[in-house]
Amino acid sequence: MTFVAIVPAGGAGTRLWPLSRRSHPKFLIDMTGVGRTLIQATSDRLEGLADDLIVVTGKDHAKAVAEQLDLSEDALVIEPSPRGTMPAIGLVAAIVEKRYGPDAVVGSFAADHLISDTGAFQQAVRTAIDSAKTGKVVTIGITPTSPDTGFGYIHVGEETTVKGAYAVAEFMEKPDLPRAVEYVESGTFLWNAGMFVSRVGVLLDSLAQFKPELAAGLRAIAAEWDGPGRAEALTGWDDLEDSVIDRAIAEPLAEIGGVTTVPVSMGWSDIGGYASLSEHLDNSAEQVSSGGSAQPVVLSGSDGAVVYSHDRPIVIHGIPEAVVVDTGDVLLVTTKEQSAGLGGVVASLGDDLNRLR
Amino acid sequence: MTFVAIVPAGGAGTRLWPLSRRSHPKFLIDMTGVGRTLIQATSDRLEGLADDLIVVTGKDHAKAVAEQLDLSEDALVIEPSPRGTMPAIGLVAAIVEKRYGPDAVVGSFAADHLISDTGAFQQAVRTAIDSAKTGKVVTIGITPTSPDTGFGYIHVGEETTVKGAYAVAEFMEKPDLPRAVEYVESGTFLWNAGMFVSRVGVLLDSLAQFKPELAAGLRAIAAEWDGPGRAEALTGWDDLEDSVIDRAIAEPLAEIGGVTTVPVSMGWSDIGGYASLSEHLDNSAEQVSSGGSAQPVVLSGSDGAVVYSHDRPIVIHGIPEAVVVDTGDVLLVTTKEQSAGLGGVVASLGDDLNRLR
Structure with a gap:
């Protein structure tokens, strides 16, 4: 067979x-x-x-x-x-x-x-x-x-x-x-x-x-x-x-x-969004989910954050469930809950940012 | 005189x-x-x-x-x-x-x-x-x-x-x-x-x-x-x-x-913090206060945000009064209200991030 x-x-x-x-x-x-x-x-x-x-x-x-x-x-x-x-x-x-x-x-x-x-x-x-x-x-x-x-x-x-x-x-x-x-x-x-x-x-x-x-x-x-x-x-x-x-x-x-x-x-x-993705990332004691390169991520009062760092350290203070994604050519800051509405944001990007879609 | x-x-x-x-x-x-x-x-x-x-x-x-x-x-x-x-x-x-x-x-x-x-x-x-x-x-x-x-x-x-x-x-x-x-x-x-x-x-x-x-x-x-x-x-x-x-x-x-x-x-x-600083920055129709270089800032559901962009566009979605500061060597994500507690965060930075203090 x-x-x-x-x-x-x-x-x-x-x-x-x-x-x-x-x-x-x-x-x-x-x-x-x-x-x-x-x-x-x-x-x-x-x-x-x-x-x-x-x-x-x-x-x-x-x-x-x-x-x-x-x-x-x-x-x-x-x-x-x-x-x-x-x-x-x-x-x-x-x-x-x-x-x-x-x-x-x-x-x-x-x-x-x-x-x-x-x-x-x-x-x-x-x-x-x-x-x-x-x-x-x-x-x-x-x-x-x-x-x-x-x-x-x-x-x-x-x-x-x-x-x-x-x-x-x-x-x-x-x-x-x-x-x-x-x-x-x-x-x-x-x-x-x-x-x-x-x-x-x-x-x-x-x-x-x-x-x-x-x-x-x-x-x-x-x-x-x-x-x-x-x-x-x-x-x-x-x-x-x-x-x-x-x-x-x-x-x-x-x-x-x-x-x-x-x-x-x-x-x-099926990694349907950032909340889903975060369940598959490493969790530290501070419950950061971090992917990307190995730049330090510092969390303070931001339990459950999802962070992708690129080429610089990231400090997040006082935003629980924050989603911070730094891809090098653009930076997104949102929350797990809000990220469900990203489609509208991407659709609204102007011509100058068309390359980021 | x-x-x-x-x-x-x-x-x-x-x-x-x-x-x-x-x-x-x-x-x-x-x-x-x-x-x-x-x-x-x-x-x-x-x-x-x-x-x-x-x-x-x-x-x-x-x-x-x-x-x-x-x-x-x-x-x-x-x-x-x-x-x-x-x-x-x-x-x-x-x-x-x-x-x-x-x-x-x-x-x-x-x-x-x-x-x-x-x-x-x-x-x-x-x-x-x-x-x-x-x-x-x-x-x-x-x-x-x-x-x-x-x-x-x-x-x-x-x-x-x-x-x-x-x-x-x-x-x-x-x-x-x-x-x-x-x-x-x-x-x-x-x-x-x-x-x-x-x-x-x-x-x-x-x-x-x-x-x-x-x-x-x-x-x-x-x-x-x-x-x-x-x-x-x-x-x-x-x-x-x-x-x-x-x-x-x-x-x-x-x-x-x-x-x-x-x-x-x-x-x-006396620019005592980000809330104070934001009053002195240009306000667009979407109420972003943006300094730094002229990279685009896209706000969605984030009225009153203070943004310093460095070398990449920044998209903020669903975080009112967000404070996002990208200085090139570090990225800070917080809110105006939370930024009052930045002293503790800076004090907590580890030796590997001492250069950022």
């Missing part, structure tokens, strides 16, 4: 600005000061597990991705334009189907997530592969650690014949807080982290069932990918339907019993 | 750290971005008014002061050690007495105050000189703009024969807030800004009356100042009594009717 990891690397977002920005989204950054960028860590934790790894990204970041992972040309799929996760993952799946045949198993793993327990991750993927071999599309579900309203949830059903893999009863939209509390207390809901494992033939045939034109379009491009017709085939990209994999395959397939889930606790985070 | 300005330039304090620090106290800094340091502005506003100007400072800052003001050797008095304002001003007064005789008038003007209305200042000094010629020690009193509890107050008595000059009934210690409100509402109290004008003979004879040993010691050093015996005479400096001019002369002399005051409104500030 061949197992190919698909790593979609797209989207910058603004919630971790100015660390993450259009020109260097968070997957290209060593967010936690461990010496590896998020996409490098994603690749590292698939080592020994995946026979092959293919990154799908936009042309803006293709060069940086290839350099960081030392990728061969075959291992890099550049989308002409962003169309959502389904065309991106689906194109790679179709290429894998062409290269390895429909029984190859693919797993899709976002380039910008943090996972602290690699052993637990690898065990979950192995279980997911076993479940995928039974013809299911398998999602890796995260055992919730809080009633987070920022994630979709997976309603877990009965355990399947594969130990550790359960039927997915239903995918749930992002809940309000009372409902999220209910989900977490019930013990039968998982966070949907968007990680899917499946036989590539099953994945594309499922797509063909729900979105036949998209599946056909992707397979048509893939047919020419490794030959001289790639460029011409890619002109069909613009005709594809924008879609995300959860809506296109996972949700409708779950309704007819085709999806399973593997629950796991592995210190997972 | 000869009028000599005495400019005491000492003390760094911590309330404007890290702009102001041991190695470059605030008088050496262009605090408001006008292109002149505070001591240069002090000298500028005495232009055309004083026949001579003498700065008294410690050896740490003598070179910088001399360079900033292009001072001749005669115009710089270096105290061997800080002993308070009385020995500092008294020594210069004694030197002026020796050079120009006892009828020369001296005025003492701190090197690190801001005065926005130079015309009002000069008019007040002229009135003070007229009052000084009648044998009084004259203090320039500031018409209060708020019940500030950080200043001593002057209780004003009857107008004297010199129009615009009033008897000082009493000097009052820093009051509590209810008392300060009472003072300001009464309309008969002024802020004591520590500016004194007097015939030099009157000043030193008054000192001789209250502190005879100190007066004699200062006159003994001054006798040798402009000759070969200066160094030896200065060995007497260490025997002088530490004292401040308010306690040594102004308060006891006021009790016997020897002090007058000239009230003035002239946009005066």
